[in-house]
Amino acid sequence: MAGKVTAGSKAPGFTLPRDGGGKVALEDFKGKKLVLYFYPKADTPGCTREAIDFSELQAAFAKAGTSVLGVSADPVPKQDKFKAKHDLKIALASDETHKMLEAYGVWAEKSMYGRTYMGVLRNTYLIGPDGKVAQVWEKVKVPGHAEEVLAAAKAL
16 A cells, blocks of 8 residues: 555546546646545445535535545446436546555555455545645545535635
8 A cells, every 4th residue: 555645745646437438637637626535435325425415515616616526446337327326416536446546545454343354445635736635534424524625625
């Protein structure tokens, strides 16, 4: 696993397949603000709520000059279904190789019901127009999180 990405550090570059086909890269957001949020699994309760919360605030993020990109290890077809099912307004990207997830330090050992496994940590990164990480939220609790990130994006 790569080093931890902290506020003030340069955001690791990436190019990933995205919902609806095509690719999305950090380069695409050069000179703009980007909320990069990592979620464990499409269409699970917490991940669904988080995606809906970010989607509901998408216009406010756009007004603040900020794009939102959700990333998980789910394959693109699963994310396309997730996006359509919940009418999500935000972009979703897939990292089935875990390279980008590892670069951000969010592919990690987790445990549930006494079983350990590798999975995606629920972390969010606010990246400034300069390509540097402005703020990091680790072990995110979903209620109120999208609003908190929006306030930070407006202040940046």
